[in-house]
Amino acid sequence: MDEDPEEIREANRRFWDASTAQKMAVGSYPLASFRAGESTLFEHERRELGDVAGASLLHLQCNNGLETLSLARAGADAVGIDISGESLRYARELAAEVDVDASFVQCTVSDVPAVLDRTFDVVYTSRGVLVWLPDLDVWADSVARSLAEGGVFYLYDGHPIADIFDDDREPDGSYFDSDPRRYDGARFGADREHYRTRHTLGDVVTALASAGLDIEFVHEFPFAFWRRWEGMVRDERGRWTLSGDPLPLSVSIRAVAE
Numbered sequence: 001m002d003e004d005p006e007e008i009r010e011a012n013r014r015f016w017d018a019s020t021a022q023k024m025a026v027g028s029y030p031l032a033s034f035r036a037g038e039s040t041l042f043e044h045e046r047r048e049l050g051d052v053a054g055a056s057l058l059h060l061q062c063n064n065g066l067e068t069l070s071l072a073r074a075g076a077d078a079v080g081i082d083i084s085g086e087s088l089r090y091a092r093e094l095a096a097e098v099d100v101d102a103s104f105v106q107c108t109v110s111d112v113p114a115v116l117d118r119t120f121d122v123v124y125t126s127r128g129v130l131v132w133l134p135d136l137d138v139w140a141d142s143v144a145r146s147l148a149e150g151g152v153f154y155l156y157d158g159h160p161i162a163d164i165f166d167d168d169r170e171p172d173g174s175y176f177d178s179d180p181r182r183y184d185g186a187r188f189g190a191d192r193e194h195y196r197t198r199h200t201l202g203d204v205v206t207a208l209a210s211a212g213l214d215i216e217f218v219h220e221f222p223f224a225f226w227r228r229w230e231g232m233v234r235d236e237r238g239r240w241t242l243s244g245d246p247l248p249l250s251v252s253i254r255a256v257a258e
Helices: 005-025 031-035 043-049 066-073 085-098 111-115 136-146 160-164 199-208
Strands: 056-059 077-082 105-106 120-126 147-158 181-183 194-196 213-221 250-257
Touching: 005 085, 031 066, 031 085, 043 120, 043 147, 043 213, 043 250, 056 066, 066 077, 066 120, 077 085, 077 111, 085 105, 111 136, 120 136, 136 147, 136 199, 136 213, 147 160, 147 181, 160 199, 160 213, 199 213, 199 250
Parallel strands: 056 077, 056 120, 077 105, 120 147
Antiparallel strands: 147 250, 181 194, 213 250
């Protein structure tokens, strides 16, 4: 990797600071249902994660805090971290608006153990998170160091195989190309420099296992959490699917600290 990881993180922070207001304004998030008291987690996330009532919970890359606050509503003592101060501003405003108690801290994933200096019963992360991380080993180490003994880690994200297809569903490079890619624009976001990195599913699982976590399951799903391509249909649960379910579009992983 030629690019400096710190420069990548700083470019991505600027991108999200510039993009958050735009994404909040165009209906990218289920704000109406959240304000009405509904959880923004999918049913399978809630089932696979399990009961969080009374648990200390860390939400990595929490963005605007919708899932953090949904988990706090479910009874978790929740802390959300994110690199973007602008995203966290929205998170704190939403927390005050719906009167839900959660804490939000600005830092990178790699800085979590030093900044928070504590462990949690649950570490959760979800939806479009892994592509913003240039180094999975650093990420997995932070996850492991943030978990109490016997603590649970849960990830729900886009399936890496889907990332090799462009907007026309044509292959765009190799599944095994792990070099950070520089972009100057985004379909949903500001026209600002940012970097995204592809990781294979094997790389994700191996990083977690190498950090000392015991993998309980890896589940692949034929639905996405956003409308990735034309022709996708949204089902009654808010999930986006392709006719015939030809590809795994998202994946969940649950692991336990040994």
